[in-house]
Amino acid sequence: MSVLNGAIAPDWEVDHWFNAEADFSLRKLRGKVVFLHAFQMLCPGCVTHGIPQAQRVQAAFSPEQLVVVGLHSVFEHHAVMNKDALESFIYEYKLSFAIGVDRPGQGEPIPRTMRSYAMRGTPTAILIDRQGRIRWQRFGRPDDLQLGAAIGQLIAEPAAQSEEEAAAGCTADGCAVPT
Amino acid sequence: MSVLNGAIAPDWEVDHWFNAEADFSLRKLRGKVVFLHAFQMLCPGCVTHGIPQAQRVQAAFSPEQLVVVGLHSVFEHHAVMNKDALESFIYEYKLSFAIGVDRPGQGEPIPRTMRSYAMRGTPTAILIDRQGRIRWQRFGRPDDLQLGAAIGQLIAEPAAQSEEEAAAGCTADGCAVPT
Amino acid sequence: MSVLNGAIAPDWEVDHWFNAEADFSLRKLRGKVVFLHAFQMLCPGCVTHGIPQAQRVQAAFSPEQLVVVGLHSVFEHHAVMNKDALESFIYEYKLSFAIGVDRPGQGEPIPRTMRSYAMRGTPTAILIDRQGRIRWQRFGRPDDLQLGAAIGQLIAEPAAQSEEEAAAGCTADGCAVPT
Amino acid sequence: MSVLNGAIAPDWEVDHWFNAEADFSLRKLRGKVVFLHAFQMLCPGCVTHGIPQAQRVQAAFSPEQLVVVGLHSVFEHHAVMNKDALESFIYEYKLSFAIGVDRPGQGEPIPRTMRSYAMRGTPTAILIDRQGRIRWQRFGRPDDLQLGAAIGQLIAEPAAQSEEEAAAGCTADGCAVPT
Numbered sequence: 069m070s071v072l073n074g075a076i077a078p079d080w081e082v083d084h085w086f087n088a089e090a091d092f093s094l095r096k097l098r099g100k101v102v103f104l105h106a107f108q109m110l111c112p113g114c115v116t117h118g119i120p121q122a123q124r125v126q127a128a129f130s131p132e133q134l135v136v137v138g139l140h141s142v143f144e145h146h147a148v149m150n151k152d153a154l155e156s157f158i159y160e161y162k163l164s165f166a167i168g169v170d171r172p173g174q175g176e177p178i179p180r181t182m183r184s185y186a187m188r189g190t191p192t193a194i195l196i197d198r199q200g201r202i203r204w205q206r207f208g209r210p211d212d213l214q215l216g217a218a219i220g221q222l223i224a225e226p227a228a229q230s231e232e233e234a235a236a237g238c239t240a241d242g243c244a245v246p247t
Numbered sequence: 248m249s250v251l252n253g254a255i256a257p258d259w260e261v262d263h264w265f266n267a268e269a270d271f272s273l274r275k276l277r278g279k280v281v282f283l284h285a286f287q288m289l290c291p292g293c294v295t296h297g298i299p300q301a302q303r304v305q306a307a308f309s310p311e312q313l314v315v316v317g318l319h320s321v322f323e324h325h326a327v328m329n330k331d332a333l334e335s336f337i338y339e340y341k342l343s344f345a346i347g348v349d350r351p352g353q354g355e356p357i358p359r360t361m362r363s364y365a366m367r368g369t370p371t372a373i374l375i376d377r378q379g380r381i382r383w384q385r386f387g388r389p390d391d392l393q394l395g396a397a398i399g400q401l402i403a404e405p406a407a408q409s410e411e412e413a414a415a416g417c418t419a420d421g422c423a424v425p426t
Numbered sequence: 427m428s429v430l431n432g433a434i435a436p437d438w439e440v441d442h443w444f445n446a447e448a449d450f451s452l453r454k455l456r457g458k459v460v461f462l463h464a465f466q467m468l469c470p471g472c473v474t475h476g477i478p479q480a481q482r483v484q485a486a487f488s489p490e491q492l493v494v495v496g497l498h499s500v501f502e503h504h505a506v507m508n509k510d511a512l513e514s515f516i517y518e519y520k521l522s523f524a525i526g527v528d529r530p531g532q533g534e535p536i537p538r539t540m541r542s543y544a545m546r547g548t549p550t551a552i553l554i555d556r557q558g559r560i561r562w563q564r565f566g567r568p569d570d571l572q573l574g575a576a577i578g579q580l581i582a583e584p585a586a587q588s589e590e591e592a593a594a595g596c597t598a599d600g601c602a603v604p605t
Numbered sequence: 606m607s608v609l610n611g612a613i614a615p616d617w618e619v620d621h622w623f624n625a626e627a628d629f630s631l632r633k634l635r636g637k638v639v640f641l642h643a644f645q646m647l648c649p650g651c652v653t654h655g656i657p658q659a660q661r662v663q664a665a666f667s668p669e670q671l672v673v674v675g676l677h678s679v680f681e682h683h684a685v686m687n688k689d690a691l692e693s694f695i696y697e698y699k700l701s702f703a704i705g706v707d708r709p710g711q712g713e714p715i716p717r718t719m720r721s722y723a724m725r726g727t728p729t730a731i732l733i734d735r736q737g738r739i740r741w742q743r744f745g746r747p748d749d750l751q752l753g754a755a756i757g758q759l760i761a762e763p764a765a766q767s768e769e770e771a772a773a774g775c776t777a778d779g780c781a782v783p784t
Contacts, residue, residue, distance in 0.1 A: 110511075110518045115473055128392040145514040153468075153506035160468045160503075213307040216395020221403040223396065289690075289697045294652055324693040332647075332685035339647045339682075486750040571665040574753020575760065582758040 074202035077102075077194075078184040080139065082168035084151055086158050092166055094200065097135050101222045102196040106139040106170070106182060109149055109157040111190045117209045118191030119161065124212070125219070126165055133223050138167035141182040141190060146172070197222045253381035256281075256373075257363040259318065261347035263330055265337050271345055273379060276314050280401045281375040285318040285349070285361060288328055288336040290369045296388045297370030298340065303391070304398070305344055312402050317346035320361040320369060325351070376401045432560035435460075435552075436542040438497065440526035442509055444516050450524055452558060455493050459580045460554040464497040464528070464540060467507055467515040469548045475567045476549030477519065482570070483577070484523055491581050496525035499540040499548060504530070555580045611739035614639075614731075615721040617676065619705035621688055623695050629703055631737065634672050638759045639733040643676040643707070643719060646686055646694040648727045654746045655728030656698065661749070662756070663702055670760050675704035678719040678727060683709070734759045 077094060085092050094102065105122040107114035119138075126136040142149045151169055158167060170179035185194065188207040195204035195218055204218040256273060264271050273281065284301040286293035298317075305315040321328045330348055337346060349358035364373065367386040374383035374397055383397045435452060443450045452460065463480040465472035477496075484494040500507045509527055516525060528537035543552065546565040553562035553576055562576040614631060622629045631639065642659040644651035656675075663673040679686045688706055695704060707716035722731065725744040732741035732755055741755040 110514055112519055124390075124392055128390060128396070145518075148506075148508075148511035148514050150506075153511060156468055156503040156506050161470055211303075211307060212391035213303055213395040213398070216392040216397075217307070217399030217402065218395075219392070220396030220399025220401075222399075224400040224403040289693055291698055324697075327685075327687075327690035327693050329685075332690060335647055335682040335685050340649055482748075482750055486748060486754070569661075569665060570749035571661055571753040571756070574750040574755075575665070575757030576753075577750070578754030578757025578759075579761040580757075581754065582761040 074205075077196045077200055077202045078181070080137075080168055081171040081180040081184070082139075083171050084169045086155065086167045087164060088166035088168075092168070094196070097137075097196075098200055099198050099227055100132070101134040101198060101219065102194075103134055103136045103219070104139060104194040104196060105136065106141040106185075106187055106190055106192040106194070108140065108142050108144070108190045109154055110145055113209065114191040118193070119163070121193070121210070121212070121215070122165065123163070125215070128216075129219065129223075134219060136165040138163065138165055139170050139181060140167060141170040141179050141187065141192075142172075143177045143179065143182065143190075146177070195219065195222060197225065198227050253384075256375045256379055256381045257360070259316075259347055260350040260359040260363070261318075262350050263348045265334065265346045266343060267345035267347075271347070273375070276316075276375075277379055278377050278406055279311070280313040280377060280398065281373075282313055282315045282398070283318060283373040283375060284315065285320040285364075285366055285369055285371040285373070287319065287321050287323070287369045288333055289324055292388065293370040297372070298342070300372070300389070300391070300394070301344065302342070304394070307395075308398065308402075313398060315344040317342065317344055318349050318360060319346060320349040320358050320366065320371075321351075322356045322358065322361065322369075325356070374398065374401060376404065377406050432563075435554045435558055435560045436539070438495075438526055439529040439538040439542070440497075441529050442527045444513065444525045445522060446524035446526075450526070452554070455495075455554075456558055457556050457585055458490070459492040459556060459577065461492055461494045461577070462497060462552040462554060463494065464499040464543075464545055464548055464550040464552070466498065466500050466502070466548045467512055468503055471567065472549040476551070477521070479551070479568070479570070479573070480523065481521070483573070486574075487577065487581075492577060494523040496521065496523055497528050497539060498525060499528040499537050499545065499550075500530075501535045501537065501540065501548075504535070553577065553580060555583065556585050611742075614733045614737055614739045615718070617674075617705055618708040618717040618721070619676075620708050621706045623692065623704045624701060625703035625705075629705070631733070634674075634733075635737055636735050636764055637669070638671040638735060638756065639731075640671055640673045640756070641676060641731040641733060642673065643678040643722075643724055643727055643729040643731070645677065645679050645681070645727045646691055647682055650746065651728040655730070656700070658730070658747070658749070658752070659702065660700070662752070665753075666756065666760075671756060673702040675700065675702055676707050676718060677704060678707040678716050678724065678729075679709075680714045680716065680719065680727075683714070732756065732759060734762065735764045 080094055103122065103125050105118060107118050122136055122138065125134070140149070140154050154169065170181045173179050173183060185202070185205070191208070193206050193210055193215065194202060197203045203222060259273055282301065282304050284297060286297050288294070301315055301317065304313070319328070319333050333348065349360045352358050352362060364381070364384070370387070372385050372389055372394065373381060376382045382401060438452055461480065461483050463476060465476050467473070480494055480496065483492070498507070498512050512527065528539045531537050531541060543560070543563070549566070551564050551568055551573065552560060555561045561580060617631055640659065640662050642655060644655050646652070659673055659675065662671070677686070677691050691706065707718045710716050710720060722739070722742070728745070730743050730747055730752065731739060734740045740759060
């Protein structure tokens with residue numbers, strides 16, 4: 069098992085949400101396990117493996133337990149992987165989970181959320197626990213069994229926590245810097 | 248998530264073990280999560296889906312966390328699915344986990360362990376927790392993500408328990424009849 | 427076997443070729459079997475099944491026997507499936523066969539070559555024989571064995587033909603209107 | 606394309622046929638293309654790839670064009686891969702094509718038909734043309750497209766032949782030693 073005690077997950081910097089309200093945010097998902105899937109619509113590995121896996125995760129768990137969130141983190145071919153193209157892509161692939169457009173970087177091709185999570189590329193799969201901490205992050209093609217085990221461990225953890233504990237960002241294993 | 252608080256897993260009634268000592272038993276695995284895979288060597292679903300899944304489980308988790316055990320539960324074609332045929336099968340399929348020959352039933356085709364676990368057929372996948380309780384059982388072709396999540400939940404549970412608790416068969420969720 | 431004696435394949439109406447010279451045309455391929463694959467870059471069935479099949483066909487046969495040609499036949503989301511987007515798609519998917527941009531229709535969303543071949547949608551796979559006749563056409567997901575058999579039959583047919591026969595568009599089965 | 610001008614296919618030496626009359630023979634299939642699939646019921650590659658491919662071939666072509674024949678060519682674990690075990694295997698895997706038990710070798714583990722075709726192991730796929738000649742033979746896992754192409758070429762060849770030609774074992778490409 070590779071679930072780690074991670075840092076507080078950075079807020080997502082998103083210019084536009086599909087399949088969600090404009091004020092959709094990580095903070096609103098506190099109390100639920102979050103499966104974050106960063107992709108690019110023209111990335112073959114994303115289309116062949118990453119997105120089908122995100123759809124399987126969405127089908128396998130109830131939305132009360134786990135929320136699937138997509139992030140369109142474009143770091144190449146910016147002109148053609150724009151918001152309109154993504155809208156057509158989401159329509160054609162019948163994706164129903166929330167998908168955000170990662171905000172372009174300043175003076176660099178890497179968009180901001182991708183940078184703040186130190187992602188190595190696309191597809192990247194990330195698990196965030198009920199207290200908003202990054203607990204698992206994989207670039208490439210994670211195994212369904214290992215991903216499932218990481219999800220199962222996070223779902224099994226106690227959801228409730230005192231206000232103070234939550235504020236302090238502590239678990240039995242240690243404390244993380246508060247947001 | 249479908250992990251249930253189950254009954255104490257019955258002892259396996261096995262006439263012969265492959266890839267294990269003759270006194271291999273469930274009791275010896277106390278403290279580890281156990282993935283039990285019941286199959287028949289001439290069952291197409293077992294060969295195509297069940298056994299490859301058992302091999303993936305074996306590869307995905309460390310033996311300190313989870314032990315994979317096979318059970319050859321023959322309920323048809325008894326004459327040809329005998330111990331010698333199974334030995335050749337194990338050799339050809341390069342199976343390295345412990346595999347037991349389920350003891351024939353008395354006056355019925357269903358073997359004894361299969362009967363005591365109330366299995367509906369083969370393949371059947373079963374998860375037994377660190378305290379020796381059945382927590383998950385599926386006939387057919389379980390999804391890797393859901394199986395992984397059930398494993399992850401059991402691995403995340405505290406392994407240690409007081410002698411008395413262990414004897415009493417209690418968890419935070421209740422108490423079960425001791426073995 | 428479903429190889430039919432077909433009509434002369436219409437010339438392709440293409441505005442731009444990738445991986446080929448600007449004057450690439452069906453006429454230049456006379457004497458070779460042609461596998462024509464019409465797709466849209468945002469069509470899930472094309473990306474998941476059609477394009478990988480075209481790549482397998484390209485790998486399985488020598489270019490002396492069979493030439494693979496792609497046709498980007500956009501009939502929806504025209505604004506985002508433009509030439510620049512297709513160029514990025516071809517680059518990311520590492521496609522090395524010739525791919526033409528089907529010329530937009532006049533007063534209708536269906537592009538011209540798609541219309542002249544009476545395609546029902548994308549993906550569509552078409553086989554054209556050495557004399558330039560359509561012999562096999564499938565919308566959707568054709569079986570590799572059946573596609574292979576249709577290719578094998580066309581490759582097995584005699585390549586050579588007298589000048590007059592070629593001009594007349596005749597085979598042993600009959601004559602077609604010359605191009 | 607890898608279709609070769611081959612030798613006359615040796616008669617099959619079979620002790621028992623399943624799904625066929627006792628006098629089933631290659632000679633009776635003259636005029637049809639034959640797909641011969643040699644396997645062992647405990648050979649993982651046969652069960653995972655070879656037999657499903659034989660079933661796909663059976664489904665893809667009409668019995669007037671092509672006949673699928675299985676051959677149980679046991680060269681190891683003879684005691685457990687016996688006729689009764691094979692019968693259960695055929696029943697469980699729902700195989701409906703003719704399957705013969707290859708006759709045991711004299712003083713060697715390799716059975717006779719396997720030896721006479723110089724097979725390298727199991728699975729082996731063989732195509733025999735309408736005149737009874739071996740035209741294609743592969744050990745291992747042949748590609749569906751290439752297998753399909755080889756089948757298509759043989760189906761496209763003229764079925765009829767003069768008595769004398771047939772007797773002489775000649776084609777336009779040469780002559781083979783008669784049986």
